Amino acid sequence: MSMVEKYNEKEQQEFVGFRFHPTEQELIRYCLGRNKVAKTSNKVLELEDKTDLYAKEPWRLTHTETExxxxxxxxxxxxxxxKSRKVKGETCEGRWKALGKLSNVVSEDKREVIGKKRSFSFYVKGESNPSGWTMTEFYTLDGGSFQNHVLCHLKGP
Incomplete structure (x- = not known):
C-alpha cells in the first residue's frame, strides 16, 4: 500500500512542499511503535511492507515514487x-554489511532507550568498495515477536 494514498485531494494540498524527515525517535515511537506494533493506522502516512528487501539487489527493488x-x-x-543479509539477486550476488554495532535510540530527553538501530552498506560480491546503497534498520524494544519486525530506511546513490 502506498504511503500517501490514504489522504484525499484536499489534505494533499495542505502538505504541498512537505517532506518526510523524521527523527530517529519519531521513527521508533510513531512509525514503528504505534503504527506497526500497535496496529493502529495513520491516515496521512502509510509506509509499505517490503517482503523482498533482503532478496534482491537494492537497485532491482520496486519503489513507490512520491514527492x-x-x-x-x-x-x-x-x-x-x-540474521543473514546475503542477496542472491538477478544481476549479481552481494550482502548488506553492518557498519558498526547495534546502537541505542534514546528518547528526546535522553532518559530512556526506546529502540535500537544498525546501519548497513551494500557490497557486490567480489567488489572491495561499497555500492553506494545504504540502509538503517530500526527496532523496537518490546522483546516479543516484533524483534524481527523492523523499519528500514533505504538510500540509493
Whole structure:
C-alpha cells in the first residue's frame, strides 16, 4: 500500500512542499511503535511492507515514487526471517554489511532507550568498495515477536 494514498485531494494540498524527515525517535515511537506494533493506522502516512528487501539487489527493488520522500530515499516495514543479509539477486550476488554495532535510540530527553538501530552498506560480491546503497534498520524494544519486525530506511546513490 502506498504511503500517501490514504489522504484525499484536499489534505494533499495542505502538505504541498512537505517532506518526510523524521527523527530517529519519531521513527521508533510513531512509525514503528504505534503504527506497526500497535496496529493502529495513520491516515496521512502509510509506509509499505517490503517482503523482498533482503532478496534482491537494492537497485532491482520496486519503489513507490512520491514527492513525500527525498530522491532515492525510502522507508519500509520489513519482517526479517533470519540474521543473514546475503542477496542472491538477478544481476549479481552481494550482502548488506553492518557498519558498526547495534546502537541505542534514546528518547528526546535522553532518559530512556526506546529502540535500537544498525546501519548497513551494500557490497557486490567480489567488489572491495561499497555500492553506494545504504540502509538503517530500526527496532523496537518490546522483546516479543516484533524483534524481527523492523523499519528500514533505504538510500540509493
Amino acid at each position: 513525500f520522500f527525498e530522491t532515492n530515499e525510502w522507508y519500509y516495514f520489513v519482517t526479517r526471517t533470519g
